[in-house]
Amino acid sequence: MSQFLQQIVNGLSLGSIYALIALGYTMVYGIIRLINFAHGDIYMVGAFVGYFAFRAGLPLPLVFFLAMVVPALFGLTIEFFAYRPLRKRNAPRIAALITAIGMSLFLENLGILLFSPDPRPFPRVFTNEPIHFAGGVTISIPQILTLAFTSVLMISLTLFIRFTKTGKAMRAVSQDAEAAQLMGVNIDRIISITFVIGSALAGAAGVMVGILIPRIEPLMGIMPGLKAFVAAVIGGIGVIPGAMLGGMLMGMAETLVTAFISSTWRDAIAFGLLIVILLIKPSGIFGSSSRTKV
Template sequence: MEFVQQLINGISLGSIYALIALGYTMVYGIIKLINFAHGDVFMVGAFVGFYAITGLGMSFFPALLLAMAVCSVFGVLIERIAYKPLRNATRIAALITAIGVSLFIEYGTIYVRGAQPEAYPGDVLPSTSFHIFGATISSQSLFILGTSVVLMVLLQFIVHKTKIGKAMRAVSYDAEAARLMGINVDNTISATFAIGSALAGAAGVIFGLYYIKIEPLMGIIPGLKAFVAAVLGGIGIIPGAMVGGLLLGVIESLVSAVGYSLWRDGVAFVVLILILIFRPSGLFGKNVREKV
């Protein structure tokens, strides 16, 4: 069954979008900033994973953990250097800075290592095929999906069951009140960037295994699509980012399946336009009155 196969492919792709979208939505939920450099953190994660596997001879899980750790530190550095000085600036100043940081990372990477693409080795994960309902599904797709789901469940545990998670929710709700209650707001914001960037780094390694080819500008389109996924689910809402990412991946795969593969990148932005027209707050969002 072609449909089942495309559905599995769509969910695997969507889980990658969901991991990146979580970083967007967490940062927006706390400091109301769209961190457009997030797609480039994803790219850095893909390269760290690649060099860990090919240069250091690591297997998949150690490479994934290393990429997450490096991206986590990288995300905190971006926040401390580029965004923290603009904490009380206008939203547009922070947004322009985010775009500047994004371009700096992309072309800094090209300057350091060149623009040539790299290819992930195909033997990192054992590749076998399963036949379910007449569809041929690779073990790699299921492995990618399983890893993504575990990371998402882990994030939900951190947000709802740990001290830093409670601090993040408090700062998201009211930063000033959280500060008065003794919560270190700056450290909480840094922790949010660290967790979101670690998930983007994991998505980069998973993306490299799934699509093989990686290059310095690879973060642009997945980054924008993950942003669409975050808006689709309701930006600032963690379950919304997960559902939005999975939905977008499935929609893309089904568009390719019916013969419109040239439209697979465009469909994300059609979805964005439709959601902004008909449900601006996203699937999980609530319309909130804002005092002017």
């Protein structure tokens, strides 16, 4: 039983990271209907920025600040130079998808070129001494930090989207871009902001993974990126609470499978879970199943 509780805790901290990345996928998809494949690599950028910031001896808040701002700039730039021109030309959606894949390959290989493909240890920032709780459950400081900081980020995001003018505009654009434009919403600006927010969240996730795992490499974004996207789809793509729930589910399922079955089956679980959920509810847990109009 205590082992089970322990795995739940581990699953939550892994899941909160998936959730942070999934948020970026779901927000971008909700607004421009694009699977931004480069998003997982933005998370890698965040991890590397965090790595160098820690090595430079910067204090923790500043590290997180940089690891969110730099990826945000990357996201903004990619959107501006790669996706926007395609949108302006009304290119087919699959062209945008391939461009995103191209951007992803570009970032990965740039990372390999600059930092070599070898994994490197992330600076140890916190003591690994776990804190013991009743029932034999232990939580490490990085896990607490991860859970606390992701909760703060998610709550802020929810409040931002619900109550600010920009947040309302984002929701409007995701429901009907044309109508929003007619109402005076500057769509390009909203899209840029969406990329900035999504990328900043992924950057934060990158640093947290660096602290948790502690190991980073240029290709570290591929699998978590993919799984975070899967998490977004499980929750219902385009739906923000869906991404949070999907990420948590995914982290939980993976941790439990690793602990009680076998770590080699771990990667299959993410996708198995996805397929089971899609077969039961084809548009994800929170996704609205829109009846096709005849």
